[in-house]
Amino acid sequence: MTCDAPAPASSPAESAWRSHGPGRRSTRALRVRTSAVLVAATVLAVLLVPPLVQLDQQAVDLAAKLEPPSLRHPFGTDDVGRDLLLRCVYGLRVSLLVGVAAAVTATVVGTAVGAAAGALGGWVDRALMRVVDTFSSVPHLLLGIFVVAMFRPGVWPVVISVALTHWLSTARIVRAEVLSLRSRPYIDAAVSGGASRWRVAVRHLLPAVLPQAALAAVLMVPHAMWHESALSFLGLGLPTHTASLGTLIQTARGSLLAGQWWPTLFPGLFLIVPTLAIAGLAGAWRERLHPRHRSELML
Numbered sequence: 001m002t003c004d005a006p007a008p009a010s011s012p013a014e015s016a017w018r019s020h021g022p023g024r025r026s027t028r029a030l031r032v033r034t035s036a037v038l039v040a041a042t043v044l045a046v047l048l049v050p051p052l053v054q055l056d057q058q059a060v061d062l063a064a065k066l067e068p069p070s071l072r073h074p075f076g077t078d079d080v081g082r083d084l085l086l087r088c089v090y091g092l093r094v095s096l097l098v099g100v101a102a103a104v105t106a107t108v109v110g111t112a113v114g115a116a117a118g119a120l121g122g123w124v125d126r127a128l129m130r131v132v133d134t135f136s137s138v139p140h141l142l143l144g145i146f147v148v149a150m151f152r153p154g155v156w157p158v159v160i161s162v163a164l165t166h167w168l169s170t171a172r173i174v175r176a177e178v179l180s181l182r183s184r185p186y187i188d189a190a191v192s193g194g195a196s197r198w199r200v201a202v203r204h205l206l207p208a209v210l211p212q213a214a215l216a217a218v219l220m221v222p223h224a225m226w227h228e229s230a231l232s233f234l235g236l237g238l239p240t241h242t243a244s245l246g247t248l249i250q251t252a253r254g255s256l257l258a259g260q261w262w263p264t265l266f267p268g269l270f271l272i273v274p275t276l277a278i279a280g281l282a283g284a285w286r287e288r289l290h291p292r293h294r295s296e297l298m299l
Contacts, residue, residue, distance in 0.1 A: 028287075032280065032284045034277070035276075035277040035279075035280030035281045036281060038276075038277035039281060042096070042274045045089050046093045050090065050093065058082065059082060060080045060081055060082065061077070061082070062080060063081065064077050064081040065081040066078070066079055066081075066255060066260050069262055073085065075262060075266045076260075076262040076263070078255070078263050079251070079252075079254070079255055084262065084266055084267075085266070087243050087267075088248065088266055088270045089270075091243040091244045091247070091267060091270065092271075092274065094245075095225050095244050095245045095246070095271070096221075096225065096274070097155070098158055098224065098225070098228045098244070099162075099221045099228065100221055101159045102162035102166065102224040103163075103166070103224050104217060105159065105160075106163040106166040106167040106170060106217075106220060106224075107214075107216055109167040109170075110169070110171040110173075111170060113128055113131075113167070113171040113174075114171040114172065114174025114175035114177075114209075115174055115175075115178055115201060115209065116201075117129060117171070117178075118175040118176075118177070118179045118182070118205070119178055119197055119200070119205055128171075129175075132168050132172065135165075140165040140166070141230060143164070144161040144162060144164075144165050144231060145161075145231070145234070145236055147161040147164055148161045148236050149236065153236075153237065153238060154238065155238065158231060158232075158238060161231065162227045162228060165227070166220055166223065169216065170213060170216045170220075173216055174209050174212065174213060177208070177212050181204070181209070182205075186204070190203075190204060215285055215286055218282040218285065219286075221278055222274075222276075222278050225271065225275055226271070229271055232244050232245075232250060233246045233250045234250075235250065245270055248263070248267035249271075
């Protein structure tokens with residue numbers, strides 16, 4: 001007569017892994033869905049509200065200044081009676097434009113520098129990396145203030161300022177990826193077949209690093225929006241009559257000291273929530289590109 005051996009007891013670590021694994025996956029899926037909904041709502045608000053709402057966001061109504069949130073003005077009014085909800089949507093529109101334009105510009109510059117450094121190597125690599133190190137030694141905000149101070153306040157000086165201070169990380173990422181790809185067998189086969197460095201870089205290296213560059217651009221959008229808001233809050237970015245989230249917060253400082261909280265709270269939420277949503281989607285994208293990193297984090 002034989003008896004079955006008892007099943008080995010699972011260790012506490014394995015039990016914790018089994019109990020928390022599905023929960024972690026469901027939490028991650030919920031985070032991605034929430035981020036996607038918030039990003040979609042942001043894009044729809046930016047695209048549809050200005051043409052559909054036939055109101056002038058610059059219209060002044062001193063009789064309705066600093067009204068608290070109500071049915072007529074869901075976010076209240078500012079210090080000159082302008083509807084704060086409409087101003088926040090226009091401010092988000094400008095800040096998102098600056099963030100996307102600066103992120104794309106910085107990604108193009110960083111990808112070009114990183115690809116050139118990794119593909120050419122030698123003295124070109126050393127010279128370009130010394131340039132990257134030189135820019136990295138200066139604080140981003142200080143360098144951005146210096147760049148903006150050379151132009152009149154406007155959207156494009158801020159875009160240039162943010163782009164010139166945010167291409168460094170992309171250049172390092174692309175260079176590291178190119179150096180890794182140079183040791184692949186198909187690259188050696190292309191070089192052995194007589195392909196020039198330029199052809200190898202354009203036909204093989206650049207297409208391979210484009211997903212990394214695109215991810216860097218998406219991750220850079222929230223950072224660029226915060227950078228623009230910081231410059232505008234300091235009075236060095238966009239002019240005060242232009243509705244951006246930074247200028248809205250900057251002009252609401254006096255109201256906050258007087259006890260009116262809504263002119264500061266709602267522009268701040270319009271800045272925090274979309275940037276966190278974009279960062280959440282970018283994080284999910286990064287996990288798909290690097291599943292090994294995700295498994296290491298879960299362990």
